[in-house]
Amino acid sequence: MKIRTSLPIVFTVPTMAVLAILAFVPTIDAINIALQNRELSNPDSVYVGFANFRALVDDPRFLNSVRLSIEWELLTVIATMAAVIPLAVLMFETTPPNVRNALCVLFIVPALLPRVSAAFVWRFAFHPLFGLAVYPLKLITGHPVDLLAEPHTAMHAVAVVDVWQWGLLFSVVIVKLLETLPPQLLEAARLDHAQTWEVYAYVALPMLRGALISLVFVKMIESLRAFDLIYVMTRGGPGITTETLDMYAFSQGFIESGRISYASSMAVLMIATTVAFTILWRRVRRWQEV
């Protein structure tokens, strides 16, 4: 359609304007507040330069939360991908199409649950005295196990729920992608006496490389926002052993002290990390297409 029309302008400008206002006002204000010493209880404030950022470096609790966020990030991204790719291959390889379709619908359910609900369902299942998931453990060891109250296991227990919600959704995505591959290719590999795992490791999965990399980035970015799960399941505890960056920013800005400027400086760091991940993703995608 090679006609002159106002449509592109009329359809894009208002929406972009709304988006820009909704997005830039809070992000720019985050930076603005981070440079002040504002507190929730007291609206008077002055600019203090980078004092909040300098204070972060000397704050052991902040450093702890950064370390935990990195651990959480690695743990959930690696566990999700490691669990999901074999699961998707198994589903694709061994289940008849109607069973597979039913499983695909079922595996979307955890992702559809509000995170608050998912967190509660599992907190209940992990309950040391009458939780269903820890019941076998209790039978074996003979005494109640409280996974969420043990510093060593709390984060892993929360990570299980994260992988449960995201991983199963990803497995559905990968199964659907495997279904779109031309079956002749896999057939040809089999005729060349490739083992089943070789067919996937060398033929099928490399063909989905771009999509799999995208999934890794989506998970990396989504893992930065694990707040809901942690808030409902452990509230950052026991102690501060599951207090990730978003949890700490929340407690600094909101519950404990209302140090909104200090919390804002963490918000700025988180926004910067997200933007960095997104830019990296874009680069990788471009490089993929070449």
Place this chain on the structure above:
Amino acid sequence: MAGGLSRLAARGIIALVAASVVVPILWTLLSGFKNRVDIVTPTPMLFFTPTLDNFLYVLERESVRAGLINSIIVSGCSVLIGAAFALPLAYAVARYPMRFANDIQFFVLSLRFLPPVAIAIPLIVIWLDVGLYDTRIALIATYSLLTLATTIWLAIPAFKRVPNEIEEAAFVDGYGPYAIFFLIALPIAWKSLIGAIVFSFVLVWNEFLIALMLTTSDAKTLPVVASEMTQLGRDVPWGILNASVILLSLPPLPFLGVLSSFLNSALKTRNQG
């Protein structure tokens, strides 16, 4: 093929994973119908005398009703605002050659990924300063960013899937560009667009952190109310908690079919196109 044994093992693993979805959710559902004595047992109880008390108690709570109304208004408005602004932009990006098309898509994507805690912190200050803190309007405005970004992101491919020939035929028949959008493209892409809109609804219905930080009493949404119930003290009324979690989780579930077929069609064309 290494034969039946490995196939059997594979199916065992898949069955276990499926059980990990069904069993905990079902257990929560069952426990919603239990009296406290039947929950607090050393051995999990499968058979018990069911009671409706928990659900009735939750439904009769003033806070739950207020939360439900807030959730419906806030998600409803932000989804509608999101769709009204997102669909035209998505269509323009999908159909018209634009210099900034890629940048727009990238910008929208990065908005979709902004960490909620990071935007909620400055928004507390902003809404406090303009006197709209703890109001539905503040939540609707904030959520509109989410619904807009999500709907644009998902609607662009949906519009791209509308066959170009149909629009060209309409053009030859004398339809103007706007008529083509409203009378041709929208109705044809409608099925996928509904998927995109439903997706944005589920997202804001389930949203917790922003609602937690931007409300204190009047505008609390259902997830916030439910989470407050799950934080009750030591002598936890587990039956009531389970019932409230089940009630919170119900609204997104009817859309399971829509979302599943949306995922299907989105992924199918993605690899062929």
